[in-house]
Amino acid sequence: MSRRYRLIFVAIAVAFLSIVGGIVFVYFGNYDVDAVPQSLLVQKVDGEYYLVAQYNANYEYRFTIEQRLDGQFCTLSTIDSTNNKILLKDQNLNTNPGNVFRFTACYLTENKVEGKKSQSVEWVVPEEEFVVDYSQVTLTGTELAWERVDNATYYVVKLVDGNLEETILVTETTSIDLSEVYAGNYRIYIAPIEDLLNEENEQYGEGKQFTLKKTAHILSASLGEQNLVVEVDEHIERFEIYNGNELLLTLVPSLTQEVGTGIRYTINDCAFLFTDIDFATADVKIKALSTAFVYESAFVSVEQ
Numbered sequence: 367m368s369r370r371y372r373l374i375f376v377a378i379a380v381a382f383l384s385i386v387g388g389i390v391f392v393y394f395g396n397y398d399v400d401a402v403p404q405s406l407l408v409q410k411v412d413g414e415y416y417l418v419a420q421y422n423a424n425y426e427y428r429f430t431i432e433q434r435l436d437g438q439f440c441t442l443s444t445i446d447s448t449n450n451k452i453l454l455k456d457q458n459l460n461t462n463p464g465n466v467f468r469f470t471a472c473y474l475t476e477n478k479v480e481g482k483k484s485q486s487v488e489w490v491v492p493e494e495e496f497v498v499d500y501s502q503v504t505l506t507g508t509e510l511a512w513e514r515v516d517n518a519t520y521y522v523v524k525l526v527d528g529n530l531e532e533t534i535l536v537t538e539t540t541s542i543d544l545s546e547v548y549a550g551n552y553r554i555y556i557a558p559i560e561d562l563l564n565e566e567n568e569q570y571g572e573g574k575q576f577t578l579k580k581t582a583h584i585l586s587a588s589l590g591e592q593n594l595v596v597e598v599d600e601h602i603e604r605f606e607i608y609n610g611n612e613l614l615l616t617l618v619p620s621l622t623q624e625v626g627t628g629i630r631y632t633i634n635d636c637a638f639l640f641t642d643i644d645f646a647t648a649d650v651k652i653k654a655l656s657t658a659f660v661y662e663s664a665f666v667s668v669e670q
Contacts, residue, residue, distance in 0.1 A: 399425065399472075399473050399474075399475060399479060399480070399481025399482070400481070400482075401422055401424070401425065401473050401481060402472070402473075402481060402482045402483070402484055403419040403420040403422070403427075403471045403472065403473065403484040404420050404484070405418075405419070405420045405484075406418070406419050406420070406469060406470070406471050406484045406485070406486075406487045407487060408454070408469070408487070408489045409451075413499075414453060414454075414455060415453075415454045415455070415461075416451045416452065416453055416454065417429060417431075417451060417452050417454055417469050417471075418450060418451040419450045419451070419471040419484065420450070420484075421450045422450075422473055424473075425473035425474055425475065425481070426446060426447065426448050426473070426474040426475075426476070427446070427447045427448070427449070427450055427471060427472075427473065427474065428444055428445070428446050428447075428471065428472050428473075428474050428480060429444065429445045429447065429452055429469065429470070429471050430443075430444050430469065430470045430471070430483070431443050431444075431445070431457060431459070431467060431468075431469055432467065432468040432469075433459070433460070433465065433466065433467050433468075434465075434466040434467070434468070439468050442457075442459070443457060445457065446474065446478070461491045462491060463491050463492060463493045463494065464490065464491060465490070465491045466488060466489070466490050466491075467488070467489050467491075468486050468487070468488050468489075469486065469487050469488075469489065470483045470484055470485075470486045470487075471483070471484045472484065495569065495571075496515065496517075496518075496558055496560075496569050497515070497557075497558070497569045497570075497571035498512050498513070498515060498521075498556040498557075498558060498571055499512070499513055500512075500556075500571060500572060500573065500574045503554070503556065503574050505544075505554075505576045505578065508543055508544045508545045508547075508578065508580065509541055509542070509543055509544070510523065510541060510542050510543075510544055510554065510576075511540060511541040512540055512541070512556055513540065514540050515558035517558075517560055518558030518559060518560060519538065519559065519560060519561070520536060520537070520538055520558075520559040521536070521537050521538075521539075521540070521542075521556055521557065521558055521559065522534065522535075522536055522556070522557045522559055522568055523535040523536070523537065523542055523554065523555070523556050524554070524555040524556075524557070524570060525544075525547060525552040525553075525554050525555075526552060526553045526554075526555070526573075527550055527551065527552055528550070528551055533547055535547075544578055545580070547578060548578075548600060548601055549578050549579055549580040549600055549601070549657075549659035549660050550577075550578060550601070550659050551575070551576075551577050551578075551659070552575070552576055552577075552578060553573045553574070553575055554573060554574055554575075554576050555570035555571065555573040556570065556571070557569055557570045557571075577659065578659065579659050579660070579661065580600060580659070580660060580661065581660070581661040581662075581663065582598055582599065582600040582602055582654040582656075582660045582661065582662065582663035583598065583599045583600070583663055583664075584596060584597070584598050584652065584653070584654055584663050584664075584666040585597040585598065585599060585627055585628055586666075586669075587652045587666050587667070587668045587669065588668070588669045588670070589637060589640060589645075589668055589669070589670045590637065591637055592634070592635055592636075592637050593632050593633060593634050593635065593636065593637065594617070594632070594633040594636050594637070594668070595630060595631070595632050595633075596619075596630075596631045596632075596633075596652065596654075597625065597627060597628055597629070597630050597631070598628055598629055598631060598654055598663070599627070599628040599629070600628070600629070600654070600660045601629060601657070601659075601660065602619075602629075602631070602654040602655065602657060602660060602663075603618065603619075603655065603657055604616055604617065604618055604654075604655045605617045605619075605631075605633075605652050605653065605654055605655065606652070606653055606655060607650065607651070607652045607668065608649075608650070608651050608652075608653075608665070609643060609648050609649060609650055610648075610649045614639075614650075615636075615639060616655075617633045617636065618633075619631035619632060619633055620632055620633055620634040621634065640670075645668075645670040649667075650667065650668045651665040651666060651667050651668060652665065652666055652667075652668050653665045653666070
């Protein structure tokens with residue numbers, strides 16, 4: 367066979383294979399799609415709304431978006447996607463609270479042949495939750511901090527302890543110092559407020575659990591004729607009393623009373639324990655021992 371005839375033969379063969387390939391592509395690209403997405407829903411993920419169809423690795427997806435206007439649904443757009451979900455904020459929708467949308471989805475072949483549509487899903491745009499993102503709330507030492515909420519001018523912080531007693535604080539900023547709050551375990555709630563004079567509808571959200579740990583500070587320690595009275599800014603359980611570097615006593619309070627500056631602890635009928643000590647020359651000092659939530663205090667002199 368001459369070279370000329372071989373070239374003609376090759377050209378005919380290539381043309382034939384191209385025609386057959388096209389027929390195969392068209393045939394398989396236009397087959398009927400029997401599968402129908404069985405689930406279609408709107409999901410909120412990280413503050414964004416997604417329209418999500420049932421996943422099927424064999425197909426692409428076509429989403430249809432309608433909006434109810436004047437009592438009737440009008441088609442806004444159809445979106446073809448290789449992904450089984452689309453981000454609704456990218457579709458230029460009027461997502462004012464109360465607006466109603468209807469969605470359907472179907473599978474597509476590679477040649478854009480539609481399958482049967484899913485059941486439609488209606489979605490009413492919800493009112494935006496006016497709440498703090500608790501995943502961003504942190505407690506560092508005694509500083510509680512969170513991210514700003516749009517339009518909030520104040521924040522009401524509520525701390526609930528294990529006895530369900532509440533401590534309420536108010537701030538205009540996105541952080542607050544808890545140094546005036548007793549150490550302990552708390553469920554902390556933060557409500558953003560637009561108008562402090564109209565806070566009856568505050569939304570605290572789910573709250574977040576924190577352990578607030580602090581160092582105890584002894585404010586005063588005085589020995590009377592019978593009792594030792596110690597004022598501390600935290601809840602404590604025991605004291606140690608030293609003369610210089612020598613441990614004299616470990617004492618447990620008999621009475622506890624909250625006062626304006628903190629907590630007053632009284633150890634009753636203990637004065638006789640100090641009868642052999644000359645306070646004029648001795649270095650009698652006291653410290654509060656640590657608890658589950660409170661770190662040990664520094665030494666403070668005992669006055670007589």
